[in-house]
Amino acid sequence: xxxxxxxxxxxxxxxxxxxxxxxxxxxxxxxxxxxxxxxxxxxxxxxxxxxxxxxxxxxxxxxxxxxxxxxxxxxxxxxxxxxxxxxxxxxxxxxxxxxxxxxxxxxxxxxxxx
Amino acid sequence: xxxxxxxxxxxxxxxxxxxxxxxxxxxxxxxxxxxxxxxxxxxxxxxxxxxxxxxxxxxxxxxxxxxxxxxxxxxxxxxxxxxxxxxxxxxxxxxxxxxxxxxxxxxxxx
Numbered sequence: 001x002x003x004x005x006x007x008x009x010x011x012x013x014x015x016x017x018x019x020x021x022x023x024x025x026x027x028x029x030x031x032x033x034x035x036x037x038x039x040x041x042x043x044x045x046x047x048x049x050x051x052x053x054x055x056x057x058x059x060x061x062x063x064x065x066x067x068x069x070x071x072x073x074x075x076x077x078x079x080x081x082x083x084x085x086x087x088x089x090x091x092x093x094x095x096x097x098x099x100x101x102x103x104x105x106x107x108x109x110x111x112x113x114x
Numbered sequence: 115x116x117x118x119x120x121x122x123x124x125x126x127x128x129x130x131x132x133x134x135x136x137x138x139x140x141x142x143x144x145x146x147x148x149x150x151x152x153x154x155x156x157x158x159x160x161x162x163x164x165x166x167x168x169x170x171x172x173x174x175x176x177x178x179x180x181x182x183x184x185x186x187x188x189x190x191x192x193x194x195x196x197x198x199x200x201x202x203x204x205x206x207x208x209x210x211x212x213x214x215x216x217x218x219x220x221x222x223x224x
Binding site for chain 1 (some may be wrong): 118123130131145147150154155156157158161164200204206210211212213214215216217
């Protein structure tokens with residue numbers, strides 16, 4: 001079983017739809033992240049949860065809403081997205097309490113907003 | 115904000131060739147990580163370098179951290195198609211935060 005699992009792998013949605021991305025980690029980590037990856041741009045950190053508490057919201061529009069019910073699960077709820085939100089959304093986890101943290105990524109959800 | 119500059123942006127080579135990609139900053143890195151992202155997958159951590167002048171080897175990959183800890187390089191010997199992917203450098207800071215470079219997209223042709 002892979003360490004960090006994301007579903008769905010691909011998602012096409014209209015601008016008025018509501019959908020959710022799911023992430024699950026089986027590594028016993030305490031920190032979970034959402035990153036956005038667009039072409040030719042560095043990975044953009046969206047949200048960080050450490051021990052289930054949100055510690056970072058990197059000026060993300062409110063049409064993206066994270067949820068972390070426990071240390072193993074992370075969701076990203078999407079509503080009224082814009083075409084420019086089309087990107088690869090990556091979930092990651094890390095130990096959460098180390099000086100040199102290491103990120104473990106899922107395979108991502110490729111999102112297309114029509 | 116730390117700005118990590120990676121070069122080249124794109125590299126297309128034949129199988130068996132050697133190559134080097136770079137990650138530079140105007141500021142000192144606390145430590146530096148290299149990740150490889152294969153098509154359709156998430157990035158996977160290859161190595162973390164911490165000490166200035168440090169050299170680490172991972173099979174055909176050699177990672178070097180500059181003496182002043184402002185730059186790092188990744189050298190691949192005898193590249194293979196399986197090395198194809200996006201190579202990202204990243205600096206961890208403040209426990210749960212990372213600065214990422216834009217990456218070098220490598221294509222190794224058989």
